[in-house]
Amino acid sequence: MSADTIIKVKNLQKYFGKNGNIQTKALDDVNIEINRGDVVVVVGPSGSGKSTFLRCLNLLEMPTGGTITFEGTDITDPKNNINKQRMKMGMVFQQFNLFPHMTILKNLTIGPTKLLKKSKAEAEKYAMELLERVGLADRAGSYPNQLSGGQKQRIAIVRALCMQPDVMLFDEPTSALDPEMVGEVLDVMKALARQNMTMICVTHEMGFAREVGNRVIFMENGKILEENTPAEFFENPKSPRLKEFLNKIL
Amino acid sequence: MFQTLQDKLYLNFIKDDRYMYLVNGFITTIKIALLAILVGLIFGFIIAIIRSAYDMNKDQQRNTISAKLLSLANAICQLYLTILRGTPVVLQLLIIYFVIFADINVNKTFAAICAFGFNSAAYVAEIVRGGIMSIDRGQLEAGRSIGFSYAKTMLYIILPQAVKNVLPALGNEFIVLIKETSVAGYIAIEDLTKGGDIIRSRTYDAFFPLIAAGLIYLAVVLILSKGITIFERRLRASER
Ligand SMILES: Nc1ncnc2c1ncn2[C@@H]1O[C@H](COP(=O)(O)OP(=O)(O)OP(=O)(O)O)[C@@H](O)[C@H]1O
Ligand SMILES: [Mg+2]
Numbered sequence: 001m002s003a004d005t006i007i008k009v010k011n012l013q014k015y016f017g018k019n020g021n022i023q024t025k026a027l028d029d030v031n032i033e034i035n036r037g038d039v040v041v042v043v044g045p046s047g048s049g050k051s052t053f054l055r056c057l058n059l060l061e062m063p064t065g066g067t068i069t070f071e072g073t074d075i076t077d078p079k080n081n082i083n084k085q086r087m088k089m090g091m092v093f094q095q096f097n098l099f100p101h102m103t104i105l106k107n108l109t110i111g112p113t114k115l116l117k118k119s120k121a122e123a124e125k126y127a128m129e130l131l132e133r134v135g136l137a138d139r140a141g142s143y144p145n146q147l148s149g150g151q152k153q154r155i156a157i158v159r160a161l162c163m164q165p166d167v168m169l170f171d172e173p174t175s176a177l178d179p180e181m182v183g184e185v186l187d188v189m190k191a192l193a194r195q196n197m198t199m200i201c202v203t204h205e206m207g208f209a210r211e212v213g214n215r216v217i218f219m220e221n222g223k224i225l226e227e228n229t230p231a232e233f234f235e236n237p238k239s240p241r242l243k244e245f246l247n248k249i250l
Numbered sequence: 251m252f253q254t255l256q257d258k259l260y261l262n263f264i265k266d267d268r269y270m271y272l273v274n275g276f277i278t279t280i281k282i283a284l285l286a287i288l289v290g291l292i293f294g295f296i297i298a299i300i301r302s303a304y305d306m307n308k309d310q311q312r313n314t315i316s317a318k319l320l321s322l323a324n325a326i327c328q329l330y331l332t333i334l335r336g337t338p339v340v341l342q343l344l345i346i347y348f349v350i351f352a353d354i355n356v357n358k359t360f361a362a363i364c365a366f367g368f369n370s371a372a373y374v375a376e377i378v379r380g381g382i383m384s385i386d387r388g389q390l391e392a393g394r395s396i397g398f399s400y401a402k403t404m405l406y407i408i409l410p411q412a413v414k415n416v417l418p419a420l421g422n423e424f425i426v427l428i429k430e431t432s433v434a435g436y437i438a439i440e441d442l443t444k445g446g447d448i449i450r451s452r453t454y455d456a457f458f459p460l461i462a463a464g465l466i467y468l469a470v471v472l473i474l475s476k477g478i479t480i481f482e483r484r485l486r487a488s489e490r
Contacts, residue, residue, distance in 0.1 A: 160395075
């Protein structure tokens, strides 16, 4: 494990089904090392295990087998308290999942004040700075249901960033958006990549993968079938399945 | 005719200060109902939180001690709900007073508060659990992904939304409870119903005292229902 490895996934397996009664093999022996500053884009057909992979990284799904090491800690160890590492792993969901009963500012500061023990003023100051950067400072006092989808997703990204994470996980952050709002969210993600944030993004936005990704991963049937730099990935796909997939979507 | 009406009202309510049976009965009824709903809310929330924690975590559970404890607690809660919701409240009242508290000299009102409170807890539990389970799973995942424990996610994120959604249903449960306390007379508590009945036994006139007691219940229920309706409308307006 090199010095700048942030996440190391070994023989990761995830089965869905009741008590050993295997119904779906969602992840089948996934291995990958992710370095600080990597922007990893995960693509693949529906049901290939992309979301499951991402959700295993912060244990929203409990792996059936294998190990995940985050910043040197084996988070799959039953004795490990995952809440500590989750604070360092921001997650952005397809459905935003903002807290509807809190103002935007409260959405952004509840984590830092309750978990990072920041003072209210300090947390709000930082939140306002980030809001400023995504152009939503004027919405601090609004409630989530008063915002558009694109605005909600930008807030969701800021909410994760307010915890000052070391890595950001994105699960199809633009898939629930009207087409005209996709750009504003991708812009925020691009800016983040430029600031060297480590990012793992499941997305269908191939333009984003080419432009800011430094690694692209193709998943199928719960396996990582191919991995390459964006240029090679799109120009020179090796496996026939990836060629077929790219033909369909490009 | 008018004369007899006045006579009857005098006989049933004024003579010997008989209206005091209704006044004191009303106070007793409200006292029992208020304290019982408090007991019901406390135990109901505890049961709902245990049951929903079990439901939400069973697919993620590892074979840890805490998982086993939760599973045991859930089974106990389920047994509690089955028994309390499967038997008549009058019987529960009699059992609490004459069996469970048989050897301890407790105040009858205290026994009634326990009986109606524990009974109500079973219904409150299912209302609150329904409210918790109706909150989108994404809320739990968002809370957990920030780093909140399950308990803190519940406290800060799920419960505030769930409680808001079930407040009208809890209000209705309180209304049901007020009416249910009318069986408190079974252990010789002089509640509103019993108060009316005592007047009846003194005056040998059933109509006026019983109808009067009924009107008092009705007034309380109508006022509370109206309050709940207004509150619901406010809630909906604030949601947009
Ligand atoms: N909670 C679950 N219970 C049972 N099976 C599940 C569950 N979540 C996912 N699966 C199954 O696991 C497999 C992988 O699903 P996953 O959601 O990871 O795919 P995906 O690549 O994210 O697909 P999509 O592009 O449609 O989001 C699928 O066969 C899916 O049906
Ligand atoms: Mg998915």
